[in-house]
Ligand SMILES: Nc1ncnc2c1ncn2[C@@H]1O[C@H](COP(=O)(O)OP(=O)(O)O)[C@@H](O)[C@H]1O
């Protein structure tokens with residue numbers, strides 16, 4: 001199969017990007033796909049939910065061309081490209097550098113050649129700087145994770161603009177082709193009405209599965225297990241299983 005490189009994006013923090021990358025990554029790996037998860041956020045939440053100790057090298061080294069392969073295998077079929085605090089300075093480090101929007105694309109091409117990954121999941125940072133642009137340039141798909149509230153939805157408009165700019169020159173044809181509603185609480189009227197609005201506005205690119213608010217999803221990273229192992233019967237596990245089924249059909 002052709003490798004799919006999927007950005008999980010939203011410049012708003014706390015909308016479930018990292019949780020989605022970690023859980024989908026684990027579920028796809030269990031189904032036999034060879035998966036690379038890429039932590040692009042200097043806060044390192046994804047890295048810390050898989051690695052107990054700080055790795056000696058990170059994606060920072062890959063961006064600067066110091067080390068070719070900083071990926072680490074964490075489970076059967078599952079690899080991570082860890083982040084580090086230094087990534088917070090990457091926007092500055094890259095200013096003025098030629099072809100700086102394509103650095104991640106080159107790094108990933110190299111890793112895909114070497115490891116033959118089926119799926120690469122990019123955990124985007126909560127900003128719209130050069131790192132997010134690098135993610136969109138490298139991607140075959142862009143999925144936006146959003147809570148059903150107005151502010152994150154406003155962010156979608158901005159994300160669409162950035163995607164449009166990238167599509168014009170750096171990655172022709174790229175578009176936001178998936179929206180994942182996260183942290184859904186059906187007892188909140190606001191959530192129900194914004195969820196309906198998202199579906200009305202964006203139509204079939206919105207995944208049918210809503211990821212419900214579920215505390216087990218917040219607890220499982222501390223145990224270094226994915227939610228389907230930590231609490232197999234919880235809503236969080238069921239929802240991400242259902243989302244994975246929807247995504248597999250598209251791979
Ligand atoms: N569906 C959910 N239900 C409950 N807590 C969640 C859910 N999704 C994420 N969380 C928690 O909310 C916080 C933010 O989620 P995270 O995935 O880190 O978001 P982001 O990467 O967009 O900043 C984390 O503490 C996470 O464990």
Ligand SMILES: [Mg+2]
Nearest residue numbers: 017018041045
């Ligand atoms: Mg995150």
